[in-house]
Amino acid sequence: MTTRRVSTALVALLAAAGLAYWFVNTREGSAKPATGTRGGRLIATHRSEPRSLNRYVSPNLAEELVSRLTQDTLVRLNLSTGEIEPRLATEWTNSPDGLTWTLTLRDGVTFSDGAPFSAADVLFSFEVLYDAKVKSPIASSVLVAGSPLTVRALDARRVLVIFPAPYGPGLALLDAVPILPQHKLRSAFDAGKFRDAWGVTTPPSDLAGLGPFVLREYVAGQRLLFARNPRFWRRDEQGASLPYLDEIEVQIVPEQNAEILRLEAGEVDLITDQVRPEDLAALQKLQDQGAVTLNEAGIALNPEMLWFNLDPASPRARTRPWLQRPELRRAISHAVDRQRIVQTVYLGAAEAVFGPVTPGHGEWYLPDLPRTDFDPARAKVLLGSMGLIDRNGDGKVDDERGETARLSILTTKGHTIRERSAAIIQEQLAAVGLSVDVVPMELGSLLSLLMAGTGDYDAVFFSIVLDSFDPVASLDFWISSGSFHLWHPAQTKPASEWEAQIDDLMLKQSTTLDRAERRRLFTEVQRIFAANLPVLYFAAPKVVVATSARVGGALPSVLSPTVLWNAEMLSLVPAPAGSTRK
Amino acid sequence: MTRDLAAFVGGRLAAAALFVVVVSAGAFVLVRLAPGDATAELFLSRASPAEIADARSRLGLDRPLLVHLRDWATGLVTLDLGQSSVFGRPVSDLVRERAGATARLAALALLVAVAIGLPLGVLTGSRPRFAAFVAPVSVALVACPPIVAVLALLLMAVATGWMSIAPGSYAVPTLALALPVAAMLERLQSQALADALSSPDLIAAAARGVPPARLVWVHAARQSLLPVLGIAGAVIGSLFSGSLAVEMMTSWPGLGRLMFDALTGRDLFLVAGCALVGAMLIAVGNLAADIARAVVDPRVRGGA
Numbered sequence: 107m108t109t110r111r112v113s114t115a116l117v118a119l120l121a122a123a124g125l126a127y128w129f130v131n132t133r134e135g136s137a138k139p140a141t142g143t144r145g146g147r148l149i150a151t152h153r154s155e156p157r158s159l160n161r162y163v164s165p166n167l168a169e170e171l172v173s174r175l176t177q178d179t180l181v182r183l184n185l186s187t188g189e190i191e192p193r194l195a196t197e198w199t200n201s202p203d204g205l206t207w208t209l210t211l212r213d214g215v216t217f218s219d220g221a222p223f224s225a226a227d228v229l230f231s232f233e234v235l236y237d238a239k240v241k242s243p244i245a246s247s248v249l250v251a252g253s254p255l256t257v258r259a260l261d262a263r264r265v266l267v268i269f270p271a272p273y274g275p276g277l278a279l280l281d282a283v284p285i286l287p288q289h290k291l292r293s294a295f296d297a298g299k300f301r302d303a304w305g306v307t308t309p310p311s312d313l314a315g316l317g318p319f320v321l322r323e324y325v326a327g328q329r330l331l332f333a334r335n336p337r338f339w340r341r342d343e344q345g346a347s348l349p350y351l352d353e354i355e356v357q358i359v360p361e362q363n364a365e366i367l368r369l370e371a372g373e374v375d376l377i378t379d380q381v382r383p384e385d386l387a388a389l390q391k392l393q394d395q396g397a398v399t400l401n402e403a404g405i406a407l408n409p410e411m412l413w414f415n416l417d418p419a420s421p422r423a424r425t426r427p428w429l430q431r432p433e434l435r436r437a438i439s440h441a442v443d444r445q446r447i448v449q450t451v452y453l454g455a456a457e458a459v460f461g462p463v464t465p466g467h468g469e470w471y472l473p474d475l476p477r478t479d480f481d482p483a484r485a486k487v488l489l490g491s492m493g494l495i496d497r498n499g500d501g502k503v504d505d506e507r508g509e510t511a512r513l514s515i516l517t518t519k520g521h522t523i524r525e526r527s528a529a530i531i532q533e534q535l536a537a538v539g540l541s542v543d544v545v546p547m548e549l550g551s552l553l554s555l556l557m558a559g560t561g562d563y564d565a566v567f568f569s570i571v572l573d574s575f576d577p578v579a580s581l582d583f584w585i586s587s588g589s590f591h592l593w594h595p596a597q598t599k600p601a602s603e604w605e606a607q608i609d610d611l612m613l614k615q616s617t618t619l620d621r622a623e624r625r626r627l628f629t630e631v632q633r634i635f636a637a638n639l640p641v642l643y644f645a646a647p648k649v650v651v652a653t654s655a656r657v658g659g660a661l662p663s664v665l666s667p668t669v670l671w672n673a674e675m676l677s678l679v680p681a682p683a684g685s686t687r688k
Numbered sequence: 689m690t691r692d693l694a695a696f697v698g699g700r701l702a703a704a705a706l707f708v709v710v711v712s713a714g715a716f717v718l719v720r721l722a723p724g725d726a727t728a729e730l731f732l733s734r735a736s737p738a739e740i741a742d743a744r745s746r747l748g749l750d751r752p753l754l755v756h757l758r759d760w761a762t763g764l765v766t767l768d769l770g771q772s773s774v775f776g777r778p779v780s781d782l783v784r785e786r787a788g789a790t791a792r793l794a795a796l797a798l799l800v801a802v803a804i805g806l807p808l809g810v811l812t813g814s815r816p817r818f819a820a821f822v823a824p825v826s827v828a829l830v831a832c833p834p835i836v837a838v839l840a841l842l843l844m845a846v847a848t849g850w851m852s853i854a855p856g857s858y859a860v861p862t863l864a865l866a867l868p869v870a871a872m873l874e875r876l877q878s879q880a881l882a883d884a885l886s887s888p889d890l891i892a893a894a895a896r897g898v899p900p901a902r903l904v905w906v907h908a909a910r911q912s913l914l915p916v917l918g919i920a921g922a923v924i925g926s927l928f929s930g931s932l933a934v935e936m937m938t939s940w941p942g943l944g945r946l947m948f949d950a951l952t953g954r955d956l957f958l959v960a961g962c963a964l965v966g967a968m969l970i971a972v973g974n975l976a977a978d979i980a981r982a983v984v985d986p987r988v989r990g991g992a
Contacts, residue, residue, distance in 0.1 A: 157775045164776065165733055246736060305777065326785055327941020328855040357855045359939045360948075364842065364853075371846040373854055550724020550954060557731050557740070571732065582734060590734055 141342055142350035142659050142677025150376040150670060151359040151368060155327060159313060160304040161284055162234055165243040171378070171667050175332050175354065176218075177284035178316035178339075180209060180228065181277050185663035185671045186403075188468050188575045190278055194223065194285055194316060194339075195265075204272045204619045211263045215339045217287045219314040225259035230288035230295075232257040240300050247282050247579075251617075255279070272617040274624050275576045287314045318349040318674035330356040340674060350659070350677035354670070366652075369398065375654040375678070378667050380406075380647075383453040389652050401651045401669070403662035405466040407572040409459050409646035410527055412438070412515065412565055416593040416640055418601060420561035428492050428505060429513060429564055435639040437488035439478035441538045442531055447645045451526045456645040461636055462583075464646040466664045467575050470628055475636050485538045496539050503539035512541040516555070517567040519546035527644065528567050559595060566592070573665060577615065577628050584612045584631065593640040604638050656680065693982060700978050704971035708964060715963035716760055717753065719956050725749050726773040726954045747773050747956075760960060769964070770957030774949055779961035782946060787965045790935070790942035794927040794969075796858065797865035801923070805870035806916070809877020813912070814885065814904045819878060829871035834930035838864035838937045855939035864934045869923055876919060880912030887911065914985055920977030925970050943969075 152171060158164040161173035180195040195209040215223040235245050236254045248255065253270035260266060273279065290312070294303035304313060310321040318340070319332035332354040340348045357374065359365045366385050368374045370392060381389060381400070392398035415422060416430050423430050444458035460477045463470050489495070494503040494511045503511045515531070517524045525546055532542040544567075547555075555563060570590065572580060582588030586597040586605045600606035608631050615627040649664040659675040662668050669676070726747055727740045735743075744750050748759070763770055769779035812819035829837070841860045845851040851859040884890060885908050894903055932944035943962055950958035 157777075166729075241742070243730075243733070243735065243739075246739065301776075306775070307777070307781075325856070325941070327789070327945060328939060357939065358941075359855065360945065361936045361939075363839065364937045364939065367842050367846050368853060371849070371853060373852075548722075548724070550722065550728050552724075553728040553731055554724040557728070570734075589737055596737070 141344055141346070142675065143679055144346070144350050144677070145352050146678035147353040147355055148351050148376065148657065148676060148678060149355045149357060149374045150378055151357050151365045151374050152378050153358075153360050153362070153365075155358045156306060156324075156330070158305055159308060159321065159324075160301075162240065162242045162244065162286070163301045167666055171356070171670060172321070172330065173284045174317070174667060174671055175319045175673055176313065176315040176317040176321055176335075177286070179282075179284055180211075180280045183278050183281040183574070185665045186661040190276070190281075194228075195280075198277060200276070200619075204276075205269045207267045207269070207277060208260070209265050209267060209277075211265065212339060213263065215316065216337045217289075217314040217316055218320045218335045218337055219287075219290075220337065221287060221289050221314065223285070223316060224262045225265045226262075227285050227288045228265050229257055229259055230292065231283060231286045234286065234291070234295055234300060235283060237295070237300070239298055240295075244282055248279055250279070272619055273578075274616050274618050275574075275578050276619065278574075278576065285316060287316075290314050319354060322353075328358055330358075332356070338674065342675075349674035351673070354673060369652055369654065372397065372654065375657050376669055377652050378670060380668060381650045381652050383451075383455045383647065386453065386455055386650065396655055399653050399655050399657065399660075401653060401660055401662040403649040403651055403668060404664045405457050405459075405464045406647045406649050407464060407466045407575070407664055408569045409462075409464060409643050410524055410567060410569045411462070411641045411643050412531065412567045413593045413641040414565045415561050415563055416601070417561040418594075422562070422564055426505065426511075426513075426564075428494060428511065431492050432638055433488045433492050434494075435642060436478055437485040437538070438531075438535060438540070439639060439642050440481045440488065441485035441540070442534050442642075442644060443480045444644045445480070446534070447527050447530055450530060451523055452645055452647050455650065456647045459643045459646045461632060461643055462580075462641065463577070463632060466646065466649070467577075469625060470575065470577055472629055472632050475632055478639070482534075482538050489538065489540065494540070501539060502536075502541050510541055511539075512543065513564040514543040514545050515565045515567050516545045516547055516552055516563055518549045518552055523647075524567055524569075531567070531644075556592075575665075577612070577631075581612060581616060585609045602638075604634050607634055692986075696982050697975075697979060700975050704975055707971050708967040711967035712764075712960045712964035713757065713761070716757060716956060716960040719951070719954060719959045720753055720756065722954075724954055726956070729953060756956075760957065764964075769961040772950070772955050772958040772961075774953035774955040774958060779957045782958065783943065783961045783965045786941060786943045786946040786962075787969065789940065790928070790931055790944065791969060793858070793861055793865065793934075793940060793942060794924070794931065796862050797869065797927055798923070800862055800866035801869035801873060804866070805873025806877050808870070809874040809916075810881055810904060810909050810912075812874065813878035813881025814908070822874065823878070826871035826874045829868050830875065832868055833933070834864060834868070835933040835937065837868060838934050842937060853938070855941075857938075861934045861938040861940045864938070865927055865930055868930070869926060872919070872923065872926075873916060876916050877912060880915040881908050884908040884911040914981065917977060917981045917984065920980070921970075921974035924973030924977070928966055928970055 152168060154166065154168045156164070156168040156172050157166065158169060159172055161169050161177065179193050182191045182193045184191050194212050194215060196212050198207050198209045200207050211225060217223060232255065234240055235242050235248060250269050250273045251271040256268040258266045291300065291303055294300050306324060306326065310323060313321055318335055318338045320335045321330065322333040323331040334349055334352050338348060342348055359368065362382065365377050369377055370388070389398055389400055393400050414429065414435060428434055448454060448456045448458055457465065461475055463472065465471050489503055493506045496502060497504040497508055505511050515528055517528050528544045532544050535542045552568070577584065582590040583592070585591065586600040586609050589595050591597065594601055600609055611627050611631045615624050615631070618624050618627065649668065651662045651668045653660055653669065656678050658677045658679040660669045661672050661675070663671060726749065727743045730740050730743055748756050760770060767780065769783070772779050772782055775782055808822060812822045838860065841864050842853055845853050845860055851857070853860055890903060890907055893907060898907070931942055932948060934940065935942045935944040936948060943966055947959065947962040947966070950962055
């Protein structure tokens with residue numbers, strides 16, 4: 107009896123161990139090893155090419171990618187977790203008033219050309235950043251309450267960063283500031299030629315950085331080749347020096363269909379941009395064959411949005427005052443079946459959303475916000491409450507003067523997602539009697555209209571780029587004086603009580619250091635926003651990044667650059683058994 | 689060179705210069721008049737109104753159109769094409785880099801097209817049964833927009849692995865540009881050859897016992913060359929207009945892609961610079977074709 111029990115226990119134990127072994131190996135097989143394999147060239151594609159090799163003078167995605175690969179910052183925002191990580195600064199303390207940060211710099215760090223890194227390089231970088239002649243486009247994102255940070259060196263290894271006012275996200279701001287080599291760029295800066303230094307024709311041997319890679323070659327319009335920086339400071343958990351890869355080749359492929367074809371052909375390992383919904387089915391097949399890995403990074407931060415012109419001085423509102431009534435926006439929100447947009451436009455690769463803060467925003471997202479669910483009957487009641495009813499039996503609602511209630515929605519021509527979504531919105535609003543004209547415009551024309559600020563439109567269906575999880579990064583959207591307060595930008599004083607409340611809460615939120623209090627304040631902001639709905643949201647896409655199956659160590663992010671932000675941890679692993687890739 | 693040929697070339701040169709100036713100035717004016725400008729990108733990157741106003745002033749967009757155009761034209765006289773707002777580099781440097789790549793691709797595509805199209809045209813013009821198979825393919829290729837041709841070739845390259853699709857590879861972009869042109873040449877050569885074979889002198893030559901192969905490949909082919917040369921200008925134009933889609937899809941770093949970047953970025957000087965160089969390449973190609981026709985057929989010089 108005892109022997110049988112022991113045997114049974116042993117069998118059970120072995121089975122459990124086997125199961126655990128299988129589980130761990132299966133998981134490892136899909137999640138890639140924690141420690142990478144040294145060597146190899148990873149080939150990635152990017153849509154655009156850099157216009158400069160200096161991030162301080164050109165702020166586009168390609169320059170950011172070059173900067174992330176070749177430069178380093180004092181601290182880094184982990185684009186996967188949203189947490190601040192030490193980089194060139196190993197530790198930091200904050201003064202009781204929250205204004206002064208003391209950062210200790212990493213010891214023994216050298217630039218790729220062998221020159222030692224010190225506090226002088228940090229001071230030089232901030233001097234350049236705020237210089238009036240350099241006019242760095244990234245300077246405006248490193249201002250607090252409109253003023254620059256003050257940076258001083260205590261000694262060669264410690265710097266003080268003094269904020270002009272308390273700032274909620276704290277040192278996350280420094281993620282935008284790559285540290286430049288003073289020994290390479292000081293003379294150009296002093297000569298007033300900093301903007302021309304490190305142009306795309308500069309020989310790569312003249313560049314130096316603190317990042318994991320160095321630029322070895324740039325062939326205009328074709329490719330950038332980065333080689334491993336043997337002097338990079340970081341090591342992995344086993345003490346092996348990083349990066350794992352010997353080289354990263356970034357091919358410039360401006361057309362998305364061509365990018366996908368290259369991935370399918372096995373000619374590239376990684377597409378830096380997210381995969382379009384219509385490409386997912388084909389790539390899913392390749393994933394099933396073991397040739398491609400589809401990495402789900404989460405829900406996008408910037409869903410398409412429909413905003414209304416709420417400027418009281420808008421000429422449109424004079425003849426059709428109902429355009430600015432909150433009941434109209436609420437009725438439209440009830441009239442649109444978001445699931446239909448999710449299924450038809452995004453082919454299921456999206457989530458229905460009701461506000462600007464999507465699940466991709468992590469801790470800032472509120473799943474229990476009041477929602478305007480699909481309810482056409484309720485939409486009709488709301489339209490009727492504004493006097494928009496069908497007066498002549500033609501199936502279309504009319505205003506109190508008996509004229510058909512009609513509004514136009516501007517969107518961008520050639521943007522498939524926007525055009526299809528707008529068509530569904532148009533169709534579903536027609537079902538509740540509201541006539542909508544969708545007007546696709548060239549991007550330049552639409553932006554020109556918005557920049558003019560004349561308010562000569564009814565509504566716009568568009569999206570804006572977000573480069574941070576933190577709501578403070580979108581302060582110009584939330585507060586009424588902001589230039590991106592799209593529904594009524596750059597107000598001299600808040601036009602409504604609820605906008606004044608949001609202004610007050612967001613300004614407090616941006617200067618509060620306590621994270622829990624910041625969350626509480628932003629929750630309040632979102633509730634006020636949801637109650638007034640100046641902007642309607644319908645669906646946010648899932649961000650899926652495609653890599654070849656041999657790419658290991660990817661930590662995909664919903665923010666750009668989706669995978670290469672953590673290039674030092676990427677490695678190439680042998681293709682899994684059974685891969686049918688060509 | 690005879691006097692009438694010199695006059696012909698001089699006239700064509702003057703027309704080419706006028707064509708180049710009108711095309712580039714027209715591009716400048718049209719882009720300047722179109723809604724939106726180079727600062728739209730700044731707006732999207734959430735620059736402040738003050739930063740946008742500063743950029744507009746720096747780029748000269750706050751100046752009247754005629755003043756702006758005059759400044760550009762003045763620079764043109766001294767071969768200064770201005771500074772690109774998108775790339776922050778002199779336009780002349782950018783177009784010099786990219787025009788070479790486009791010209792290389794176009795020249796190779798022309799060579800391939802001629803090597804395929806003309807012999808095939810001779811064959812189909814002299815053998816109607818053979819033409820029944822080739823003609824439908826040629827008509828389809830002539831009607832095929834460059835973007836469809838390049839996509840089909842890319843798909844074929846991916847499916848078969850016969851051609852590399854890495855940036856800088858010649859095979860796909862060359863074939864994408866060459867095949868429709870080859871098809872056009874085939875159709876034209878075929879018709880011209882059939883016409884030549886039915887001309888009285890060649891019928892007489894056949895009656896005199898000239899061997900059929902010599903009749904077709906020497907006598908008829910020579911006679912049918914003139915109509916083919918007549919469309920050389922259009923062929924060169926189609927190579928450059930088709931290069932935009934082909935360069936985009938195959939990552940070829942040529943003038944078409946540069947023009948696309950310039951147009952999307954509303955880069956006035958770069959658009960004008962690309963138009964100028966593109967027009968120059970087309971004008972030079974047309975000029976060469978015209979001179980060739982004038983040399984082959986003296987009647988053309990009289991029409992100059």
